[in-house]
Amino acid sequence: MKKSSLVDLKHKISANTLESADKDTKTYRDIRPEDKEAYDSQNEFLAGSPRNLHGVQWVLVVSSLISLSFMLGLDTTITPVTQASFTNSFQSVNLLGFSSAAFFLGAATTVLTWSQLYGVFDVKWTLVISIIVFEVGSIISGAAPNINALVTGRAFSGVGGSGMALGVWSMLSLTTTEQEAPFYMRLPNLAWGIGIILGPIIGGAFAQGSATWRWGYYIQLCVGAMVAGLLALLLPSKRSQPRTGFRDGITSIDHIGTLLMISSLLCFVLAINFGGLSYAWNSGSVIALFVLAGLSSITFVPQQVFGCLTHNTILPIAILKEAKIWTMFLLQACSATAFFVACYFIPLHFQYVKDETPLEAGVHLLPLVIPTFAAAMISNQLTRRNALLEPCLLVGGSLVLIGSSLMYGVDAYTESSKIYGYSILIGSGAGLFVDTPLLACQQLVSPVFVPSAMALMAFARIAAPAIALSIGFAVFLNNAQAEIQSMLPNDRSYHATSMFGGDARQYLGGLDVRTRHQIMRAIADTLAEPYALVIASGVIALTSAGFLFWTRLNVRARQ
Secondary structure, eight states, X not given: OOHHHXXXXXXXXXXXXXXXXXXXXXXXXXXXXXXXXXXXHHHHHHHOOSOSOOHHHHHHHHHXXXXXXXXXXXXXXXXXXXXXXXXXXXXXXXXXHHHHHHHHHHHHTTHHHHHHHHHHSOHHHHHHHHHHHHHHHHHHHHTOSSHHHHHHHHHHHHHHHHHHHHHHHHHHHHHSOTTTHHHHHHHHHHHHHHHHHHHHHHHHHHHHSTTOXXXXXXXXXXHHHHHHHHHHHHOOOOOSSOOOOHHHHHHTXXXXXXXXXXXXXXXXXXXXXXXXXXXXXXXXXXXXXXXXXXXXXXXXXXXXXXXTTOSXXXXXXXXXXXXXXXXXXXXXXXXXXXXXXXXXXXXXXXXXXXXXXXXXHHHHHHHHHHHHHHHHHHHHHHHHHHOBSXXXXXXXXXXXXXXXXXXXXXXXXXXXXXXXXXXXXXXXXHHHTSSHHHHHHHXXXXXXXXXXXXXXXXXXXXXXXXXXXXXXXXXXXXXXXXXXXXXXXXXXXXXXXXXXXTTHHHHHHTSOHHHHHHHHHHHHHHHHTTHHHHHXXXXXHHHHHTTSXXXXXXXXXXX
């Protein structure tokens, strides 16, 4: 096609007259810049859109999809500021760690299975089902009569939440053109970021007001019900693979792998959370849980490697042979560990040590979540611009290491302004490499394995907090109990962890000033100990960056 004909084509397009055109590489390179926009519009129109929704209907669908990401963002930071409140309500501080890890446990054990479900079934209805599961979890959590019911509800929310997150990405990728995708794919991250910023304020306000902490979960119902209805009515049916029968689709799922993963993670998390608090570490129950976790893990590995009883394993074994994929997996886990350990323990410091309200604790969490979101946005732009992974990894890992080392030294008398500064360091550092693995894995593997690699990174992002929070709370509660009991030798009947319940102020008021100060110092010191996990994350992130050897990504081509 000659340049003169392209100019004519531009005028014809403006007059709503469409001509077909062949866009081969050589011809396209010869087109004048001022004619390329018209040429691109012509070809995109002729190619057709991957969706049959436009105008108001498309706006409603996109708004509904990103609302799901907003809900997940809210849920992420509502629980950290309400955990002290529901612990007081149920007088069950022993399960504080389990209630915090339950969401991540449910999500981690099913995220890879959701990935398989989206591959074989209709994406629309799979997404709607995941929303329903999330909503059921929110109902159970909000109406929970005891801590066990709350843990169950949080686990259900985690199962549905992981399906929602994958469903949003899947639906947007299937309903947008190659030119539209970069813009629409940024919207879920933006909505999630707004959610994690507003979550502490909303959760703190509910926990402190007459509505109580329960409305932190009920609020999800209002949005979720409307969104599920809109998506069920407006979303077109989409499949990422050719249609298969229901029976064939079900049999293609790796049920054995899913059960083994659930068994290994669940038994390990239960053992960590029960040990020393509900049962002695050397009790038969705790030992049995550790043994079951080990046996399940040992069985899981060969089952995945050799594909026993399945032809479609939940782990993408083919890409796990790449050392850089393991590096990305570790980096994703380190970033999630750094953010969520700080996210859950910072509010507790202000509520238990400084005796502040849930809303005030929520405000104190903002210096962590806002820099995390801002740094993630900056990192995405920098990585796409210079195509190098190491700058953000090295700077991010260093900030996490410095911030967590300082947070490890926080005591009962540390000024709030210093904690803000340490929080900013951790949040900025974690944010700088939270999305780097997702960007990198898209080019470290062949295109056919990109969905599997993305699901693997999602698993790392979810499983790491489940394990880290369980370990962190076990360290905090066990050490706090031992420290407080050593200060109260004549009061053995008093269980030290009750100090974190609703009767803590009344009990502390009956102690002398010196003992009260000692107890507050002990609580502050033990609340700082879980930051050893964040320190380790910073060290691992810095070490892992060295294995990439200044890898350069071809991000412009992939965009």
